[in-house]
Amino acid sequence: MTEQIKNTLLNAAHSAAAILRHFFEGTFEIESKDTINNLVTEVDKKSEAAIIHVIRTAYPDHFILSEEVGELSTESNYKWIIDPIDGTVNFAHGIPICCISIGVEKDGIMMMGCVFNPFMNELFFAEKGKGAFLNGKPIRVSKKAELESACLVTGFPYRWAKIDTDPIPVFENFIRKGLPVRRLGSAAIDLCWVACGRFDAFWEYNLNPWDIAAGYLIIEEAGGTVTNFKGEPYSVYHKETLATNGFIHQQMLDEIAACENKN
Secondary structure, eight states: OHHHHHHHHHHHHHHHHHEEEEEESOOOOEESSSTTTTTEHHHHHHHHHHHHHHHHHHHHTSEEEETTEEEOOSSEEEEEEEEETTHHHHHHHHHOEEEEEEEEEETTEEEEEEEEEEETEEEEEEEEEOOOEEEEEEEOOOOOOOGOOOEEEEEESOOOGSSSSSSSHHHHHHTTTTEEEEEOOOOOHHHHHHHTTTSSHHHHHHHEEHHHHHHHHHHHHOOOOEEOOSOOOOOOSSEEEEOOTTHHHHHHHOOOOOOOOOO
């Protein structure tokens, strides 16, 4: 069963990737959702349809949660959590930092995840208890132990007025310390790049399950740590994400808490 799920997962990712490649830097319809820069393209919808078709062909009774169609609810204990294009704004502008993200949850526990950036030919995969991989080769988080020498990555919401927390003070705190902080525009890629040691930590407010389901498992299987901003056990259904190499996790928690306590 597990091997069949893995094959279905990878087939779905490759099917969607073919669509992304076909339309990249081409002409396609773009719409705004709740804000002008929260975009959805016809390619998101075609990618999503291709993924769901592959899953439904193999597992017609499985629960699906996907960014554009929402919940396709069933009584199954399996749930597929899908982002057909994570980094849609990048994709719409011809920026090749975007990906397909698919996580598979069983009985509320993430068991498998895949993040595929077809433009950089990077496919990240993890299965619970079996490690994390980039293009079939094992990956591990960095060993950096001092925050002052870390390289960080974050993101900002497009719906700023609709969230209760201002993300700028934490960001400002880190850049005033002289730390390099990047903003790539794809949370799934951010998480995977922590998992393979390119970044040492990632934090963001107000993400959705489809942004982080696969990347969360990939980080944990690469030896990293993921919690909320209080250091509590993580859930992809919560709105705070701190993912690190583990060595600087407490330092990140302390800095975030200090900023939030000032407000």
